[in-house]
Amino acid sequence: MKYYSTRGKNNFVSFKTAVIEGLSNDGGLFMPESIPLLPLSMIQQIENYSLREIGYEISKYFIDGEIPDQKLSNIVEHAINFDAPLVELSDNLSVLELFHGPTLAFKDFGARFMAKTMEFFAAGMNRELNILVATSGDTGSAVAHGFYGAEGIKVFILYPKGKVSFLQEKQLTTLDKNITAIEVNGTFDDCQSLVKEAFVDEQLKSEINLSSANSINIARLIPQSFYFINAYKQLKDKNKPAVISVPSGNLGNITAGLMAKKMGLPVLRFIGAANKNDVFTEFITDHKFNPRKSVQTLSNAMDVGNPSNLERIVDLYNNNIEEMRKDISSSSWSDEETEIGIKEVFEKYSYIIDPHGAVGYQALKYFLANQNIDNVNGIVVETAHPAKFNDIVEKVTQKEIIIPDRLAVCITKEKKSIQIKKSYNELKNLLLNT
Numbered sequence: 001m002k003y004y005s006t007r008g009k010n011n012f013v014s015f016k017t018a019v020i021e022g023l024s025n026d027g028g029l030f031m032p033e034s035i036p037l038l039p040l041s042m043i044q045q046i047e048n049y050s051l052r053e054i055g056y057e058i059s060k061y062f063i064d065g066e067i068p069d070q071k072l073s074n075i076v077e078h079a080i081n082f083d084a085p086l087v088e089l090s091d092n093l094s095v096l097e098l099f100h101g102p103t104l105a106f107k108d109f110g111a112r113f114m115a116k117t118m119e120f121f122a123a124g125m126n127r128e129l130n131i132l133v134a135t136s137g138d139t140g141s142a143v144a145h146g147f148y149g150a151e152g153i154k155v156f157i158l159y160p161k162g163k164v165s166f167l168q169e170k171q172l173t174t175l176d177k178n179i180t181a182i183e184v185n186g187t188f189d190d191c192q193s194l195v196k197e198a199f200v201d202e203q204l205k206s207e208i209n210l211s212s213a214n215s216i217n218i219a220r221l222i223p224q225s226f227y228f229i230n231a232y233k234q235l236k237d238k239n240k241p242a243v244i245s246v247p248s249g250n251l252g253n254i255t256a257g258l259m260a261k262k263m264g265l266p267v268l269r270f271i272g273a274a275n276k277n278d279v280f281t282e283f284i285t286d287h288k289f290n291p292r293k294s295v296q297t298l299s300n301a302m303d304v305g306n307p308s309n310l311e312r313i314v315d316l317y318n319n320n321i322e323e324m325r326k327d328i329s330s331s332s333w334s335d336e337e338t339e340i341g342i343k344e345v346f347e348k349y350s351y352i353i354d355p356h357g358a359v360g361y362q363a364l365k366y367f368l369a370n371q372n373i374d375n376v377n378g379i380v381v382e383t384a385h386p387a388k389f390n391d392i393v394e395k396v397t398q399k400e401i402i403i404p405d406r407l408a409v410c411i412t413k414e415k416k417s418i419q420i421k422k423s424y425n426e427l428k429n430l431l432l433n434t
């Protein structure tokens with residue numbers, strides 16, 4: 001399987017190149033030259049496949065021999081070492097829990113798979129690979145945990161001092177070994193500019209082997225299709241149409257779902273559920289793309305004003321908005337409606353949902369009410385564990401949330417970070433001397 005850039009379809013690269021480079025030279029995102037159609041027998045007998053077996057079958061198509069089968073099977077086993085259960089709330093409503101990984105958010109699926117594939121490719125290089133990533137919180141911890149202990153790889157995570165939550169900072173700064181947390185006296189945008197500057201610094205690149213692990217890496221997208229297929233497997237009545245609502249920001253998660261649909265997964269519709277950052281809702285409704293500065297909301301992992309993966313969705317549908325509208329709906333919800341969603345899910349179903357999931361719930365409910373569909377498998381994708389947002393969730397539900405052990409352990413560990421000013425020279429010296 002070859003990969004092309006969404007901005008130029010005549011320049012094909014291998015999977016390895018797509019993973020190591022992350023972003024194409026022309027600024028486009030890598031896409032597989034074709035989306036494999038899963039054998040009908042696999043869909044019909046999906047009950048016989050575990051989540052990891054589904055993952056292995058799908059990744060074989062996309063990686064196409066660039067990683068030997070046995071090795072690939074090990075990668076999937078190690079990367080996806082937790083489950084993605086579908087929890088039924090009522091006849092028509094289920095929640096797909098994607099927070100059972102080490103950092104309690106769905107980003108663990110992508111980050112761990114990417115880390116393991118990069119580790120495989122790094123083993124074939126004669127120098128150490130240095131990964132540089134800027135984070136506003138969740139991505140950094142998933143990436144740090146994914147690469148923790150990886151052979152031949154060092155990871156540097158830049159985060160803005162005082163601008164991530166207490167728990168997020170603990171998750172970022174309490175790992176040792178090959179992970180270095182760099183606390184930048186500045187904003188997230190400053191962190192991102194420093195990373196970008198490093199990537200165009202030819203001197204630095206010739207001295208150290210530099211790679212990125214940002215969210216548009218194709219190796220983060222592929223594993224996100226596994227759990228949509230695994231969700232379908234868990235449906236009791238597969239004759240009822242499935243409608244899946246995905247709390248969306250940078251649109252990676254929903255893109256993976258749409259790819260699963262193209263692979264043959266029977267899903268009636270995907271909903272891109274947005275908070276007040278509604279660039280995607282506007283795109284689907286009015287076919288206008290107007291990227292803008294993000295605004296802060298309760299579902300902060302979706303505070304994205306210029307969603308990168310839109311380019312992939314447009315590519316997947318050959319820029320045909322009518323075709324997109326057949327498969328995709330989108331709606332946008334305020335913080336107040338998010339809180340109402342949390343409250344309603346708790347009161348109706350005794351289920352504690354996080355603010356991102358609550359946006360997904362509102363969008364699904366709205367869609368089903370408008371379409372007058374009632375015999376349906378409605379699925380809300382729950383992208384994070386509510387304990388990550390305990391202040392708001394406890395306020396709304398008046399119920400204390402038990403913090404899972406894997407999050408609780410890092411609270412007691414000592415924070416270790418290197419503080420720098422927002423100065424590129426300081427970062428460069430640090431990278432050259434560590």
Ligand SMILES: *Cc1c(COP(=O)(O)O)cnc(C)c1O
Nearest residue numbers: 248249250251252253301383384
């Ligand atoms: C990153 C994130 C999202 C948004 O996912 P995209 O793939 O960027 O659309 C939603 N919820 C949580 C909890 C996240 O961490």
